[in-house]
Amino acid sequence: MSKKIVNWGIIGTGKAAHNFAKALAITKHGKLIAIGSRDKEKAKNFAQEFDLFLNFSSYSQLANSSEVDIVYIATPNSCHKENALLCLNSGKNVLIEKPFTTNVQDTKTLIDLAIKNNLFLMEAIWTRFIPAFNKIEQLINSGEIGEIKAFQATLGQSSIINQDSNLFNNSIGGGSLLDLGVYPIFWSQFLFGPPTRVQSNLYSGNTDVDITSSILLNYDQGRQANISSSIVTRFANNGVIYGTKGAIEIHQPLYCPTAVSIIKYKEAGASEKNKKSFLSKILDKVKSFPILQNLYVNYPLLGQYILKNRRKTTIYFPIKGNGLQYMAEEVSNYLINQPIDSKIIPLTVTMSISETIHKAKSELGIN
Numbered sequence: 001m002s003k004k005i006v007n008w009g010i011i012g013t014g015k016a017a018h019n020f021a022k023a024l025a026i027t028k029h030g031k032l033i034a035i036g037s038r039d040k041e042k043a044k045n046f047a048q049e050f051d052l053f054l055n056f057s058s059y060s061q062l063a064n065s066s067e068v069d070i071v072y073i074a075t076p077n078s079c080h081k082e083n084a085l086l087c088l089n090s091g092k093n094v095l096i097e098k099p100f101t102t103n104v105q106d107t108k109t110l111i112d113l114a115i116k117n118n119l120f121l122m123e124a125i126w127t128r129f130i131p132a133f134n135k136i137e138q139l140i141n142s143g144e145i146g147e148i149k150a151f152q153a154t155l156g157q158s159s160i161i162n163q164d165s166n167l168f169n170n171s172i173g174g175g176s177l178l179d180l181g182v183y184p185i186f187w188s189q190f191l192f193g194p195p196t197r198v199q200s201n202l203y204s205g206n207t208d209v210d211i212t213s214s215i216l217l218n219y220d221q222g223r224q225a226n227i228s229s230s231i232v233t234r235f236a237n238n239g240v241i242y243g244t245k246g247a248i249e250i251h252q253p254l255y256c257p258t259a260v261s262i263i264k265y266k267e268a269g270a271s272e273k274n275k276k277s278f279l280s281k282i283l284d285k286v287k288s289f290p291i292l293q294n295l296y297v298n299y300p301l302l303g304q305y306i307l308k309n310r311r312k313t314t315i316y317f318p319i320k321g322n323g324l325q326y327m328a329e330e331v332s333n334y335l336i337n338q339p340i341d342s343k344i345i346p347l348t349v350t351m352s353i354s355e356t357i358h359k360a361k362s363e364l365g366i367n
Contacts, residue, residue, distance in 0.1 A: 004029060005029060005332075006029055006030050006031070006069045006070060006332040006335050006336060007031055007033045007068055007070075008024055008030055008031065008032045008033065008034075008068070008069070008071070008072060008328075008332075009032075009033065009034035009035070009036060009054075009062045009068035009070070009071045009072070010034070010071070010072045010074055011036045011037075011062060011063075011073050011074065011075055011087075012036075012037070012073065012075040012083075013037045013039070013042045013045075013046045014074060014075075016074040016097050017035075017046070017072075017074035018046075019324055020097075020324055020328065021046075021049075021050045022321065022322060022324075023323075023324035023325040023327075023328050024328050025050070026320070026321050026325050027325050027328050028329065029336060030328050030329060030331070032050060032052060033053045033067060033068065034052060034054035034055065034056065034062055034065060034067065034068050035047050035050075035052055035054070035062070036055075036056040036058065036061065036062030036063075037055075037056070037057065038057070038059070039057070043056060043057055053067070054068075059086055060086060060090075063087045063090040063092055064090050068092065069092075069093060069335065070093035070094065070120065070335060071087045071092050071093070071094055071095070072095045073087070073094060073096045073097060074097050075097075076172055077099055077101075077166070077172060077173025078102055078172045080099075080100065080101050080102070080106075081101045081102075081106040084096055084101075084110050084121070085113065088110065088113045088114055088117055088119055089113070091117065091119070093119050093121070094114070094120070094121050094122075095120075095122050095124050096110075096121070096122070096123055096124060098123055098124055098125050098182050098183075099123070099173065099178040099179075099182050099354075099357070101354065102173040103354070103358065104351075104354050104355055107350065107354040111350070111351060114347070120331075120334070120335060122331065122345050122347075122350070123345060123350045124327060125182065125183070125345060126255075126256070126323060126324050126326065126327040127183060127186060127187075127254075127255050127256065128186070128190075128327070128343060129326035129327040129330050129343060130256055130257070130319065130326050131317040131319070131326070132250070132256075132257045132259070132260050134343075135260055135315060135317065136248055136250065136260060139248060139260075139262065140191075140241070140243075140248075144243075144246065144248075144262060145241070145242075145244070145245050145263075146245030146246065147243055148191055148223070148241060148243050149242050149243060149244060150223060150224055150226070150241075150242040151191050151192070151226070151227075151239065151241050152225070152226045152227070152239060152242075153184035153225075153226075153227045153240070153250070153254055154227070154228045154235035154236050154237060154238070154239075154254075155180045155183055155184055155227075155228075155230075155235060155237050155253075155254050155255070156180065156228065156230030156232075156233045156234050156235035156237065157180065157230070158232065158233060158234045159232055161206070161207060163207060167209075167231055168207045168209055168211070168231070169208075169209070170207075170208040170209045174207075174209045174231075175210045175211070175231070176209075176210050176211055176212060176213050176229040176230050176231045177210055177213055177229060177357050177360060178357065179231055180229040180230070180231065180255075181215070181227070181357065181360075182353060183254055183255045184225075184239065185217075185227065185353050185356050185357065186353060187227075187250075187254070188225035188356075189352055189353055189356070191225070191241065192217075192219040192225065193219070193352070194352040194355070194356070195217040195218055195219055195225070195356060196218050197217075197218040198215065198216075198217055198356055199215070199217075199363075200213060200214065200215045200216075200359075200361075201213070201214045201215075201363070202214075202360065202361065202363055209231075210361060211230065211231050211232045212228070212230040212231075212233060213229050214227075215360050236252060237252035237253050237254050238251055238253075238254055238257075239254050245264065246262060246265050247262075247265075248260060248261070249263065251314075256319070257317075258316060258317050258318060258319055259314055259315065259316045259317065260314070260315050260317070262312070262313045262314075262315070263311065263312045266311070330342070330343055330344065331344070
């Protein structure tokens with residue numbers, strides 16, 4: 001692609017579409033020019049809200065527009081395959097809102113077609129592109145916490161069961177794994193690659209979807225990931241990466257953390273010369289006084305300075321906008337330059353995530 005601006009189109013006019021449109025508005029190399037909806041009035045209103053050049057009352061019209069370079073699919077989960085096929089067969093690059101599809105076979109079908117037609121295709125797991133994720137990647141690569149051995153994460157939200165809602169309808173692609181579990185599974189995939197074994201404990205209640213799930217992912221050399229997701233219960237919504245020298249705490253929300261803590265372990269078997277002096281022991285005793293402990297809790301920065309607690313360091317990553325702009329900009333830059341060091345999520349990763357979800361859901365007989 002020779003031009004320096006990538007023209008985007010969006011299929012769907014719901015919440016995801018609105019969020020992505022807002023994100024594109026603050027990118028340098030992406031421009032939203034078209035919206036497609038099966039409802040003519042919704043397409044018109046969306047176009048007016050975002051001052052778009054084009055609005056279409058059918059998805060096929062958008063897919064066949066010569067003005068559009070890439071399409072973001074923001075329709076319900078069960079529609080992703082159909083909408084993506086339409087775009088790929090029309091020669092359009094595609095970014096699909098997570099989950100990629102609702103099953104392994106559909107995932108493979110889309111990947112095979114994109115490769116055949118030499119088109120860009122990616123699952124919109126925006127977590128990969130936010131500043132906190134980039135920092136975590138740097139810390140791991142630098143060996144800051146040693147060799148990674150384990151990962152634990154939870155992601156849950158409190159919702160009232162409503163079988164008329166897409167979230168609780170299997171035929172529309174509902175359930176905790178597809179809605180939220182995809183994020184901790186992606187983190188696990190990033191850390192360890194494809195699991196060698198998937199063990200799951202899923203609960204469906206009176207629905208036909210997994211409303212709560214607990215998954216143990218096993219990898220070679222004894223490494224593992226223990227993750228939970230729920231669409232009826234709110235969890236801590238954070239994660240911890242455990243290494244041989246320390247750990248990295250991913251603050252909530254796991255899908256878009258704005259803070260990361262590095263925890264360094266004390267070295268075992270310290271030599272005599274490294275043992276604490278008498279004065280140091282007295283200082284440790286003083287630090288345990290309630291007044292100083294309260295100082296640390298209520299005024300962490302000041303407390304950390306006084307207590308000299310350097311074992312845990314927290315770094316903050318404030319995000320402007322809704323955070324989707326990092327992904328939108330990276331995709332636009334990729335289409336323009338195709339840089340070697342791109343952070344674009346490979347289709348092999350998407351396939352592995354889909355297979356992991358499939359294996360986990362097989363325990364409940366839902367596929």
